[in-house]
Amino acid sequence: MAEKKNWMSQDGEVQGQDFSDGRKPVTRRRFLQSMGASGVAATNAGLFSAAKADEANKEPPVGPQHPAQSVGHTVRLKVNGEMRQINVASNAVLLDVLRDQLQLTGTKKGCDHGQCGACTVHVNKTAVNSCLSLAVMHDGDEITTVEGLQQNGRLHPVQQAFWEHDAYQCGYCTSGQMMSAVAILKDKRIPADDHSLREAMSGNICRCGAYKNIIAAIQDARAKAAGSV
Ligand code: FES
Numbered sequence: 001m002a003e004k005k006n007w008m009s010q011d012g013e014v015q016g017q018d019f020s021d022g023r024k025p026v027t028r029r030r031f032l033q034s035m036g037a038s039g040v041a042a043t044n045a046g047l048f049s050a051a052k053a054d055e056a057n058k059e060p061p062v063g064p065q066h067p068a069q070s071v072g073h074t075v076r077l078k079v080n081g082e083m084r085q086i087n088v089a090s091n092a093v094l095l096d097v098l099r100d101q102l103q104l105t106g107t108k109k110g111c112d113h114g115q116c117g118a119c120t121v122h123v124n125k126t127a128v129n130s131c132l133s134l135a136v137m138h139d140g141d142e143i144t145t146v147e148g149l150q151q152n153g154r155l156h157p158v159q160q161a162f163w164e165h166d167a168y169q170c171g172y173c174t175s176g177q178m179m180s181a182v183a184i185l186k187d188k189r190i191p192a193d194d195h196s197l198r199e200a201m202s203g204n205i206c207r208c209g210a211y212k213n214i215i216a217a218i219q220d221a222r223a224k225a226a227g228s229v
């Protein structure tokens with residue numbers, strides 16, 4: 001039997017009868033409905049797989065909350081002459097341990113990237129940027145911070161010279177400047193002239209620009225130390 005002809009009205013509905021074999025005529029509305037449903041399904045599937053891909057590509061979490069990074073280690077540090085035993089996280093930097101766990105806040109955090117020298121301390125008598133060093137690496141080391149420079153209530157000659165020469169303005173860089181200066185004055189490989197001293201101190205930045213007085217203070221401390229031997 002021949003199929004009946006159908007035609008479409010202006011609103012898109014097909015006028016006429018069903019096909020004789022039971023199939024429904026395809027109307028514009030039904031066509032759009034089916035396209036909409038499959039479109040939504042395809043979009044959802046796309047979003048779902050994108051979300052899964054995002055999940056798979058995610059970097060593992062970093063920071064103290066990550067279990068592998070929060071495991072504690074016991075370290076023994078000789079800090080300013082006193083033996084300290086503390087538990088530190090694997091990823092704890094020496095600067096934070098000194099400031100936050102040992103409350104030695106004289107050592108400052110400036111850039112936290114090894115570029116300003118504000119965090120300078122001595123490790124086994126060598127000046128280091130404590131912001132770049134993991135605390136767990138220093139088990140058994142001898143550490144001196146600015147609090148350990150004075151002896152029996154008397155300022156270290158470098159501290160005294162900074163005081164006398166006004167070698168600071170805000171003072172934020174000062175502890176790092178003094179720790180570097182003390183190490184430089186003990187280092188016989190560094191010539192005593194101003195140019196060599198400036199070069200040796202170039203890892204310590206002073207945003208206030210107190211460089212002239214800082215150099216004068218260090219040279220004064222050098223001269224007084226030479227006069228006292
Ligand atoms: S805080 Fe360490 S070098 Fe700046």
Ligand code: FES
Nearest residue numbers: 169171206207208
């Ligand atoms: S005194 Fe202010 S940064 Fe040096």
